[in-house]
């Protein structure tokens with residue numbers, strides 16, 4: 001792999017993704033990694049990420065000095081660039097001249113291996129207070145900016161490279177080219193990591209783990225569980241059973257997409273559990289958002305575990321009970337929870353009727369090394385329907401947290417209908433890829449006066465909440481074209497019973513969350 005050394009900001013994940021976009025496999029490691037640990041991973045290249053600190057701060061994150069002596073091609077970015085400069089005998093100065101945001105740099109001397117073939121003047125994305133004032137001995141200076149005489153340096157001989165700007169950020173005009181030059185030319189790493197390889201590798205790995213055992217997977221209708229299950233099915237076929245809980249809080253057509261489209265594309269064996277009544281009974285009269293969430297979560301676990309227990313009991317008879325559980329854990333979850341050793345076992349709850357208390361499932365997590373866009377690509381290669389692969393995020397508690405007020409069947413029907421109209425019109429207008437998601441919310445306890453035909457109405461408002469986002473941590477409201485909004489509003493007020501008003505949520509996150517509850 002290429003190791004991306006994380007100096008403590010969000011940059012490392014972005015760098016790891018960009019490296020993979022250059023068809024090279026990457027892994028994130030903490031900056032506390034030792035040279036011996038690096039050597040043991042046998043990396044073909046190293047990228048030192050940016051970070052929020054100054055190399056002058058006491059206790060600022062450092063790097064084992066031995067790492068740069070290993071002879072592994074290394075690229076330092078921003079803070080990583082300054083760490084390199086300091087360790088290799090260059091100088092970093094507190095010039096008091098901050099550069100933040102779009103910054104012009106001038107490439108000098110043809111740019112060397114790293115910046116070869118790039119325009120002399122270009123815009124880059126910078127975010128730094130300190131500057132490298134002198135390159136280490138034997139290093140060539142490749143670029144400069146107003147505030148920084150040394151904005152990039154290189155030693156082809158030692159295979160060490162650095163840039164002050166952030167090539168992983170799209171605002172850096174030729175950023176991806178910098179990474180590709182480093183990976184393919186300077187480090188000589190072939191561009192051979194792709195979805196096809198991942199599938200082959202994972203299928204082999206899953207077969208090895210599961211052997212002839214039986215395995216279960218909960219499908220949510222979302223991308224991750226769908227792709228994880230498809231991979232496991234590819235590997236072990238009918239040793240896998242999928243379970244889909246219909247809790248009655250799904251959107252229009254979602255159950256059919258799983259039961260028909262997905263099953264047809266993959267051939268998985270699927271059990272659907274009809275739990276609408278159970279969920280709606282448990283939710284009756286509840287209006288507090290957190291209480292709703294807890295109830296839905298609790299009922300979900302109950303239902304799923306019952307299905308597990310049934311399956312285990314059924315298969316135990318032939319001496320080969322279900323031992324494995326598939327989870328659609330993604331790489332960002334792994335990184336954010338501290339890396340994980342990959343050997344987690346989850347203990348089944350002891351409220352499951354008839355199960356021994358110590359029953360454990362071994363987890364199968366075929367997406368642990370992957371980012372979301374890679375998961376989608378693998379799903380496509382496995383032939384999954386686009387409605388599933390391209391799905392926007394949808395919360396686990398479903399429409400239950402998009403009805404403001406208590407949840408019942410009638411309200412769900414109103415919201416489901418309005419949501420279907422909004423989604424259909426957004427798709428028709430070709431906007432699916434330019435929005436992150438668009439929750440549609442029913443204000444079930446609010447009524448307003450309207451007029452329709454010759455009569456006065458007293459109906460509910462529907463809220464449209466279109467948002468743009470990179471990762472759902474922050475978001476902005478999407479400026480949808482007025483004609484699309486008009487069309488959605490017209491159709492919803494005309495076609496959906498009891499709705500006489502459509503309003504647009506124009507709040508960013510923060511302060512608003514994406515969902516209303």
Ligand code: XMP
Pocket residue numbers: 393394395396397437472509512513514515516517
């Ligand atoms: P908020 O409302 O916190 O949502 O800004 C951020 C993102 O998370 C989704 N979301 C959930 N996803 N289970 C999920 O799987 C949940 O309980 C849940 N709540 C919110 C939300 O749709 C948005 O994409």
